[in-house]
Amino acid sequence: MPLQFKNLNVKYRLSGAEDNTITALNNISLKINEGECVSIVGESGSGKTTLALASMKLLSQNAIMTGSVVINGVDTSELSSEEMRKIRWNEISIVFQNYGDVLNPVHKIINQVAEPLIKNGESRNTALDKSSKMLDYMKIKTGRSMLYPHQLSAGERQRVLMAMALITDPGMLVLDEPVASVDAITKLYLAEVIRKQVNLGKAVLLITHDLSFAALCSDYTVVLYSGNILESLPSEELLDAPRHPYTRALVRSFPVMERAKDLAGVRGAPPSQTSTPKGCIFQPRCTQSIDVCLERSPQAVSTNGGGVVVCHRGGIATMISVENISKSYKDIEVLKDVSLKLDEGEILALVGETGSGKTTLAYLIAGTIKPDGGKIIFREKGLDKIDRKEFAKMVGIVYQSPRDSISHRFSVFEAIAEPLVIHNAFDNESAGKIKNALREVQLPVDDYFMRKYPHELSGGELQRVAIARALILEPDLLIADEATSFLDPSVQAKILRLLLNLQNERGISMIFVTHDIGVARKVSDRVAVLHDGRIVENSPTHHIIENPQHEYTKRLIDAVKSSKISDL
């Protein structure tokens, strides 16, 4: 077992009182085997670098560490600094985050790379020889190895650091943000180098905020949040099937080439590290928290994907599952044996041509029509067992045509207040709530505007009013039924952006019914393609777009892409 962290806690003492500390790492236990690469991902300040420094016993003076770091069976906390120095570079080496000042500015890089070897007692010439070869291997052009650090580009400096770490051929590598400042081609090359080292039997701890690099290089990915491990999972699942809401939020924030969906940051801000909350540390930013999340911190649970997730709800929970549902209108079979799952906080697009049954499916899920067969489960409870009015409170619907969906007799204020009135929730605070809702959808909040009638508003404004109305009861599920197809492209773009922002801020689940797969591509996490009342394909959006499996999906995408009409 080359590298192991056992119940590692690190606090930094701040100036002033003795107990004035911030928690950097909280009870971290982690193993890295030979021939294995584990990546640590998380936002800035999550404790990634502290972990790297702790592994090298390089923590600063004001750090208080408990627990242990075990290297090749030796607990480093018991070693003297002299003994530790021997282990460093020979058994474990680190590539520091490249800030430009980690290299000595007064020495040529070839000498700096050779330095560990010389210290180990190798002759200067062999050391320089090896160093030159290593720099070659790291694709530093011959000749440039004689330069000083400031004469190199950031990418080159990064490779020099990598060369320094590899020159002594240690069994363990700690890489702290090795690709933060390099271009895509260098990044790919470094990934190859890392993979090669792993295959040679090295244990690699890769610290990065680059999720696709983590997915590319590592075997396992550990998600660190404010010093706590929230999830660890096989890296190939990182981008497509994260289990923890935080991991999903990170993935949504991260630009990946093939994804067209707009990026969204993780809502809220990381917690203050000076105090530990009673419940789950991620709770304030979590989109699916329940009562218990406020009270107790969660335990790690194994997932069926081979990972571990630290969450009371066992990771991202399923909000709605539709099981073998069918629906007919008189003789016409609209839906045949449809099954579908919708996770908490997920955006699902139902795509298909007109008459494919997508709207019927959406309204079945909304509970406004009843299925002929099969069942719908909402948060582990059958939909038929939930009070209709109670359920209506949890579902907001935005309709295709705002002109028709809002009564022409209602002013803007009355229209948004309607759900409150229906659920007897209209009280003194409602006016403030309505103003907030208007602000959220970026409409004016003055009395003059709130007294306007639908015929005095534009289609885009009216659809915003409809969105505000759908969100006023703070629903858990928002159904947008062709919500933008009546609008012109500019207004559509604004409304889509608005919906996405609201979804991200509130963490609600969304079903986006659209015939336009181009729109679905921009907004959804997952696409379900409906054809003749059946779901013919249901996968992450970028998979469907890049690699459609079903004939019908291919036709649908080709139809959108095609720029000319075939000869008749």
Next chain:
Amino acid sequence: MHIRPFQEFKKNRIGVTGLVMFLLLSTTAILAPAIAPHDPWDYSDRSFQPSSMNHLLGTNDIGYDIFSELLWALRTSVFFGVSVAAIACTIGLILGVSAALVGGLYDLVVMRIVDALLAIPSILVLILIAAYFRPSTMILVITLSLIIWQTIARGVRAQTLSLKTKLHIKAARNMGASTVYIMRKHILPELFPLYAMGFVTKARIAVFMEAGLSFLGIFDPTTKSLGIMMSYAMRYLYLDVWFNWLLPAVLSLSMLIVSLALISYAIEEIFDPRLKGGNNAATV
């Protein structure tokens, strides 16, 4: 299309004229007990007196003050018209809306009753009932209401059926709204033009019928009525009483009916902008 009926009505000259006439006549009618100078059921002077300061329109064949009689007769007409309209509209509205919302067998039964009533000439039924049973005014009001609500019910049902499929009503239902809420907030306001129209039309019919039947002498003869006044005045036309006896009664009745007709004309124009002269596009 959004219409603010009251603002539109204020701008409509025909409607305002009708309303002012109607309000004037009905105020007079309401105030009849206070402003009538004499008891219309008791003789106050010799018969066939010409107009004077004491008897503005003179006296009739048995010495009753004609002006006081006229005020009380107008009161009967307005009361009759308004009550019949109110009852008929209420019945029509309730049955029409419920038939549309409930549907099924109930709808079928209600609509067959409507069909049946449409086929029966209401004036004939009323003549028969009045002639045979000699009922009181109140009973007649109810009888007439019961046989003329059908057109309102039919219109209301048709309108409600079309409203039912409107997206904003579906949206309210999807928000969890109850049927009562939907009726109150979404359907009844939309039906306002229908029952405003219905009310005025039915009031007009009722006023006319009451006058007609009492003219024919099949109403309670002790009730003061414009029809009875006309019928008596006709008998003494050779005495040259048409100016102070017949004409006031005829004019009052005509004004009442014309005022209602003007109001209904205005309402129809407001709610159906196609009827409006000039720039049609302005109403969209």
